[in-house]
Structure formats: structure tokens, C-alpha cells
Amino acid sequence: QVQLLESGPGLVKPSETLSLTCIVSGGSINNYYWSWVRQPAGKGLEWIGRFYPGGTTNYNPSLRSRVTMSADTSKSQFSLRLSSVTAADTAVYYCAGGDRLYYYYVDVWGKGTTVTVSS
Amino acid sequence: QSVLTQPPSVSAAPGQKVTISCSGSNSNIGNDYVSWYQHLPGTAPTVLIYDNNQRPSGIPDRFSGSKSGTSATLDITGLQTGDEADYYCGSWDSSLRAYVFGTGTKVIVL
Numbered sequence: 001q002v003q004l005l006e007s008g009p010g011l012v013k014p015s016e017t018l019s020l021t022c023i024v025s026g027g028s029i030n031n032y033y034w035s036w037v038r039q040p041a042g043k044g045l046e047w048i049g050r051f052y053p054g055g056t057t058n059y060n061p062s063l064r065s066r067v068t069m070s071a072d073t074s075k076s077q078f079s080l081r082l083s084s085v086t087a088a089d090t091a092v093y094y095c096a097g098g099d100r101l102y103y104y105y106v107d108v109w110g111k112g113t114t115v116t117v118s119s
Numbered sequence: 120q121s122v123l124t125q126p127p128s129v130s131a132a133p134g135q136k137v138t139i140s141c142s143g144s145n146s147n148i149g150n151d152y153v154s155w156y157q158h159l160p161g162t163a164p165t166v167l168i169y170d171n172n173q174r175p176s177g178i179p180d181r182f183s184g185s186k187s188g189t190s191a192t193l194d195i196t197g198l199q200t201g202d203e204a205d206y207y208c209g210s211w212d213s214s215l216r217a218y219v220f221g222t223g224t225k226v227i228v229l
Contacts, residue, residue, distance in 0.1 A: 035218070037164075044121065044223040045156075045164065045207050060217050094163060103170060104211050104218060105154035109163035 002027035004095045004110035012089075012117050018082040022095030022110055029053060029076045033098050035106060036069065036080045038091040046091075048080065056101060085117045122147060123208055123221035130227035135198050139224045141191040141208030147219055151211040153191040155184055156220075158205040167206075168193060200228050 008020035022034070033056070036048040049059035053071040060067070063082070071078040082089060095110040124142045131137045141153065155168040166175055168184035171191065181197045191208055208221035 037220075044205075045158070045220040047209075047218045047220060050218070058216055058218075061215055102211075103152045105152070105166060105169045105209060106156070106164075106218075107166050107169070107175065109165070111163050 002032070002097065002108045004097065004108060006093060006095050006110045006113040008093075008113060008115070010114055010116060012085055012115060013119050014086055014117055015084055018080070018085050018089060018115055018117070020080045020093055020095070020113065020115070022078050022080075024076045024078070024097075029071060029073050029078065031099060032108075033101065033104065034069070034071065034078045035096045035098065037094045037096050037106070037109075039094070039112075040088070040091040048082075050098070050104070051078075052101070053078075087117050089115070090117045091115060121222045122212060122215070122219050123210065125206075125208060125221040125224045127222075128225040128227055130229055131198050132229045133198055133200060136194060136196045137198060137226055139193040139195075139206055139208075139226070141193070141221045143189050143191075143210060143219075145189060146214040147189075147210040147212040148186065148191055149189040150213050153184065153186050154209045155182075155191075155193045156207045156209060158207065158223075160204070164207070195226065198226075198228055202226055203228050 035050040051057040051069045068081040092112045094112045096106045156164040158164040171186040
């Protein structure tokens, strides 16, 4: 059973870059489409994007200009970078994954990590 | 500003049934499968239904999904207090080239 664990700073200053890492255990990082999902307090889930190591990348159009996702397969981990953050980027961030390109859905989730954007 | 619309909340007494709707368009639900997620406070979401009506192993058959045209439905029968959670539908949107979640529905057990 694949397990995911997010890590990263809980506080980021406005205009800076948010960086989070997700460690994959219990399975191969090469067999999944890895995603990031976030949830601002009191709001719903927002899909940030997905990528396949060495292949397909899809980002939420509303965040595309600020998002980069990548993987370090040697460390079995993948990352999210979100640039020029504002208070609106304050949220619980989940790393997640699904094993399909088509008919995609998310079937594995990390526990989530809270990121606050504040000076 | 999700493209998938759900009612903000639904409620019923223990043992009863609730139905959650998810309304989309031809670029998402009408063109792809629907999945449903349960999100309990303070925990990670879990998938309840995928491919419109398939349950992962371990999900009780009290949860069932269906799809018709550009809408989908999640039914929860034999409602339990532990079912109090937020529920989200999800589908791929071919116009956005992105996965979209519904607006979310809070299930309240009276």
C-alpha cells in the first residue's frame, strides 16, 4: 500500500515561493500520476495539478503560471513549488496520487500539511 | 469557483438515506468518469466511488454512485453518525485539461 508524507515550512512570506515535498513509501514513484490538492480553511478541495515522472504534466489553469511539480526518483519523493504566494494560498496542502492517465481519480492521499502565508 | 456543483448540505436521521447530486457539463461529467471522496475533519480525503459506480475494497455497499448525462449522484443508505463528513465529486475536465472537484456537500446526521 502506497503511503505519502508531506513536509515543508509551515510559514511562508508573501511574494516568496512555497516549497513542499512528498515522500513516497510502500510503492514505486514511477508508477503513479502524482498530484497536489489544497484546501483553504472553510473552503473546498482545489486540485493544483499532476505529473508523471518523466512524462505528462497537467496544472490547474488558475495556478499554472505559478506552479512547478517535479520528482527526485532516486529519493522516492516529489515536490511542489508555488511562486509569488499571497494570503489566498494559505491552506492545507495534500500530496496525492492516481495510477491512470485517462479516467483519472485520486486513490492515495497524504495526511496534509498546513501552510500559512504571512509576514 | 468549481465547475461541478453540489448542494451545500444534506441531512437525515440515522438509518435513513441521503442523496448528493453533482452537476457538471459535457466537458467533464458528460465526457469522463466521476469519483466521490469522503473528507472527515482533520483527516485526508478517501475515495468512496470511482468510475461512476465502483467501490474500492473496504468501502461498504451503503455507498453507491451513478451517473446520467452531465450529472452524478452519491447515495448513502443506512446513515450512521460516522458518516458526518464533507463529500466531494470529481471528474476530469477536457476543456480545462485539469481534474476538478465539486463544491462539496456536508452530510449532517440528525
